[in-house]
Amino acid sequence: MNRPLYFFNPEHDLALANSDRNFNAPLQAKKLAHDLAGLPLWYATPGSIVLDTNSDNNWLEEMQLLFPQLNNSQLTSAPDFSSITTLFPWGWDNVVCKHFSLLGADSALLPSTVQLEDIRRLSHRNISIRALEYIRQNIQFRDQLPAPAKELTSACEADEYASTHKKVIFKAPWSGSGKGLCWSKDKMTESRRGWCRNTIEKQGSVIAEPIYDKLLDFAMEFSCNDGETSFAGYSLFETDKGIYRGNFLMSDESIVRKIEGYGVPATFPLTIQNQLSTFITNNIAPFYTGLLGVDMFIYQENGFIKLHPCVEINLRMTMGCVARIFYDNFMNPDKTGRFYIDHYPSPGALFNDHLQRRNETPLAVTNGRISKGYISLTNITSHSHYRVRVEID
Numbered sequence: 001m002n003r004p005l006y007f008f009n010p011e012h013d014l015a016l017a018n019s020d021r022n023f024n025a026p027l028q029a030k031k032l033a034h035d036l037a038g039l040p041l042w043y044a045t046p047g048s049i050v051l052d053t054n055s056d057n058n059w060l061e062e063m064q065l066l067f068p069q070l071n072n073s074q075l076t077s078a079p080d081f082s083s084i085t086t087l088f089p090w091g092w093d094n095v096v097c098k099h100f101s102l103l104g105a106d107s108a109l110l111p112s113t114v115q116l117e118d119i120r121r122l123s124h125r126n127i128s129i130r131a132l133e134y135i136r137q138n139i140q141f142r143d144q145l146p147a148p149a150k151e152l153t154s155a156c157e158a159d160e161y162a163s164t165h166k167k168v169i170f171k172a173p174w175s176g177s178g179k180g181l182c183w184s185k186d187k188m189t190e191s192r193r194g195w196c197r198n199t200i201e202k203q204g205s206v207i208a209e210p211i212y213d214k215l216l217d218f219a220m221e222f223s224c225n226d227g228e229t230s231f232a233g234y235s236l237f238e239t240d241k242g243i244y245r246g247n248f249l250m251s252d253e254s255i256v257r258k259i260e261g262y263g264v265p266a267t268f269p270l271t272i273q274n275q276l277s278t279f280i281t282n283n284i285a286p287f288y289t290g291l292l293g294v295d296m297f298i299y300q301e302n303g304f305i306k307l308h309p310c311v312e313i314n315l316r317m318t319m320g321c322v323a324r325i326f327y328d329n330f331m332n333p334d335k336t337g338r339f340y341i342d343h344y345p346s347p348g349a350l351f352n353d354h355l356q357r358r359n360e361t362p363l364a365v366t367n368g369r370i371s372k373g374y375i376s377l378t379n380i381t382s383h384s385h386y387r388v389r390v391e392i393d
Helices: 012-018 027-035 057-066 092-103 113-122 124-138 155-164 189-205 252-260 267-283 319-330 350-358
Strands: 003-007 049-051 074-076 085-087 150-152 168-171 181-184 206-210 215-223 228-240 243-249 289-302 305-314 337-343 363-366 367-377 386-392
Touching: 003 092, 012 092, 027 386, 057 074, 124 150, 124 267, 124 305, 150 155, 155 206, 168 189, 168 319, 181 189, 189 337, 215 252, 215 267, 215 319, 228 252, 228 267, 228 319, 243 252, 243 319, 243 350, 267 289, 267 305, 289 319, 319 337, 350 367, 350 386
Parallel strands: 003 049, 003 085, 049 074
Antiparallel strands: 150 206, 168 181, 168 206, 215 228, 215 289, 228 243, 243 337, 289 305, 337 386, 363 367, 367 386
């Protein structure tokens, strides 16, 4: 039986920034990858295999008893590549290709060097600048959108940009979620100037844009396949200083109502969606296959509500995509909930919290759909430090 293999490699963004196939991820990133190795179980297509060195069959069987839709899924730490037709890592890069090769994957299952270069090129943050420029050129209400960010190639340009904007955020072209950011909320300091100089030296540029007065973070998810683009849903999420904290679990319709509740015209999100779909089809889909997420936010400026339609484009699986798929496939559609990434530094603390939550907010499941309670989407042991936590209201 031919089956797809899924693999969670959250160090993908760091690997892109480094670009060396021998890149050795930081210990914390490795621990995150290990503890959340079973996460693809929840977004993989039915009957898939998940490469997982953390979970065991007892945990999988417990999940399959609750959710029959998982019955044909499998966890393995040693995949048999003779029965695997397609590989689905969290994101494609040189490091994960090397990892699959060492496990025995045939080169035919891996993207070519040119394809990997295209993915890295399109993962540069300047792709979001191009997308915003395209949207502004093709819609009538461009006054409700921000000006595109600027790509700067010298510390002098960074100084000049900071001098003309009161509050600025500088971003590395490639970096992990919440990483590679330099916040300048007053004057440009030597430390910030040095950060810009070092980033430009390593990656060729920095991306600069004003710090906006954000009201609501959300994203649109898209799927690229055979050169075509399709809309895959909405994601409503929370961040803290650029770092992802969690998602709200609710229907697409509820998210759109939430967006409209801030005064955004009802036709605005659909217009943005259509423009992004065209941009992705023309500029990304010819070179990339898989899911991608476009981060956005609603903000206020001088008393007006505005929308930033393209903060970042992530050419990989995203937590927003996971939350979208999980809600659609495993939740009672009449319910809402939250989706969190937890980190407990102390040994055993997460395991104790897990047991306490299972006792205090037991899970209620009917016909494979959650209506209430707590569940961890990853296996928890006394050695775990990270968890994907879902709580249904």
